[in-house]
Amino acid sequence: MLDFLTLLRENPYPGRGILVSRDLVYYFIMGRSANSRNRIFVKTEDGIRTEAHDPAKLEDPSLIIYHPVRTMGDALVVTNGDQTDTICQHGDFRKGLMTREYEPDEPNWTPRISAILNADGSFEMSILKHKNGRCLREFFCYEGCDENQGYFISTYQGDGNPLPTFAGEPLEVTVPKPEEVWAALNGDNKVSLYTNVNGEVRLFNKNLGD
Template sequence: MEKLRLNTYPGRGIVMGFNKQGDQAIQIYWVMGRSENSRNRILVQEGNVVKTKPFDASKVKDPTLIIYTAMKEVRGGHLVSNGDQTDSIAQIIEKGGTFGEGLRERTYEPDAPNFTPRITGEYSSESESPFFILSIIRKDPFSDRPIHNLQLYKPESGTGKCIHTYEGDGNPLPSFKLDPYLVTLEGSIDQIAQTFWDLLNAENRVALAVKGVDIRTGKVDFKIINQLGNK
């Protein structure tokens, strides 16, 4: 947790794991920003979907890469990502494909010189033994080729794994190159949301959403915090 607190600009991030009781799968997604365009965003819940939206539509300069579906459920799979791959993966799963197949043709974001990684996660509740998958697609440092890293895991209760787009602030921004790292998940989804919100740099944090999925019933709950407030 200290690693995240000390990072002034981890960028967008994903955490997935189980709550302390082990009866709820937890997904966390957060957005950070340095520019006015990036900070002019909120996360909104529409049914079981969470999307990024502009707080003030008149100030939007370029919606590309900043307006997208962040969380979505499809065929027992709960998706979370930092871009439009949420919807493209959902479309492939709806046609009988898999999470991995949905990522196969995707690459890092075309935002040179940063080449921001695409980070994506899935909680799969279809099998008798639920599990998580975390993916990061980043640019090869020696070519334009995308490098795909995928990790399947089932954490202990009260823990999750964290991944984010950047190792820290910089110009250009340095892509996250580490393995997903362990974090604790304690309390209700409201408490988890506040814990992670407080860990994020107060100047750069934009919005955060926590999704809880009851392992037995599939019931879903959300908690969203927006720096600019809710509309």
């Protein structure tokens, strides 16, 4: 099992990341461009959404404004894009994601990462990635996990140009406290963090001084 804080401290740009454990979900966003960094998380009736911190500076909103977290029945859906809405519209994690593919941001072809945490503690994670000009859709199902253990997936392996897509299975990691995760994210690139621990939601936003 990897130490999650060390993993974050040693990687300046994993992009967007999802950590799922039993009764727990963390989701963070990072940014290199001014447009990506000009965001905050705000609560909604059934989850959260991204919002421009300074609307006057908002450029292309298509890939940065979305609902990262929504409830679907008694399950919690978290993703790095508007596929959250697609999953909820289909009422099914896999069926929704089978209609989607990676983001059209050549040359990075940012993958779409998604997860669903069910009421019984089981969960599923997915990544939709570009490979040889086609979309590779990978799904990982877990019956649950031990206490203080989680699984982490991110959009990128690290910084680069183009950005290297996450590879392999979700990483088995330790589960630190929300404030420890926020502190471990790269200070220049981090933007926002959502944490939901046993239903207690906390939001961290760099643009609001967190």
